[in-house]
Amino acid sequence: MADLLPPLTAAQVDAKTKVDEKVDYSNLPSPVPYEELHREAFMSLKADNFEGLRFDFTKALNQKFSLSHSVMMGPTEVPSQSAETIKIPTAHYEFGANYFEPKLMLIGRVMTDGRLNARLKADLTDKLIVKANAQITNEPHLSHAMFNFDYMGSDYRAQLQLGNSALIGATYIQSVTNRLSLGGEVFWAGVPRKSGIGYAARYESDKMVATAQVASTGAVVMNYVQKISEKVSLATDFMFNYFSRDVTASVGYDYILRQARVRGKIDSNGVASALVEERLSMGLNFLLSAELDHKKKDYKFGFGLTVG
């Protein structure tokens, strides 16, 4: 998107696109990856709200290698059969190691109860990327792993996904014009036996992004993001499921200020939430999170500090 360019060249690019409205169909830009279709909308609407204390310390040993220590204390929700949510106070410490290189990225996180969360991303060639993501626990049959193979063509992207317990998926997205991209996905799961197909469309310009996605599981998601200025963007989202007749609409905002970033949203389920990240000094960020669920009477507040 043109808003990623620095301001001087953005003005020239805007003038050029106004002058030549004709689309060069042989030279279309690469589309956004299928799983990042809704990324602008989810930046304000699906912000990372948390409850309790969060402390993250990242120590860089050199340009490519860093270690991280995280402490999280607070109530965690336990799934329960009854309608009320059950929260159990927990505290955990997580140790992580990251290695970033242009062609290889490795991230590993291990918790005090022995759970490992491992991610790998490697560029095998210019156009083929392999990604792997695994959560391994000590308890049997509760570990997951997922492998993705992405192929990036000149104006399309294709992805194949393989997961444990026999999960296979494939997605494809193609740039149709400079601004419009269309895509589809297909998946097959062994346990429980089901398969699905979905379609998605994304239309973007310098100031707005609109996306829509339909899936055979019954989910329909449509969202719209308008960039009001360099600092402010507003987003709105509409989700419904035509089998279970569940409807949710939400409106959110994202203010990127010099020293702080404030994101908030309000929902048709009676949930209002906000997240503030303030930069106290270089490398030191203070986080405040609040989520009020008036329907379920569940109020969550969290605060945290991120160093490095």
Next chain:
Amino acid sequence: MESTISLKTKGKGKGSKGASSSDDKSKFDIVKEWSNWSLKKAKVATHYGFIPLIIIIGMNSDPKPNLFQLLSPV
């Protein structure tokens, strides 16, 4: 007692027949068993070895950090 002996031999006969039919299926079973065994070993190896692997790769990248930087909390 004679009847029990005869029943046992009948059982043995059935058992040997059963073994020969399972020999034909066992090639696929052997492949499945080997793949299960290797996945289990791969899971244990990843569980214990992924983070040490990242640390080894990181400590050998340049500029090479020293051991004190790895262990100190600052």
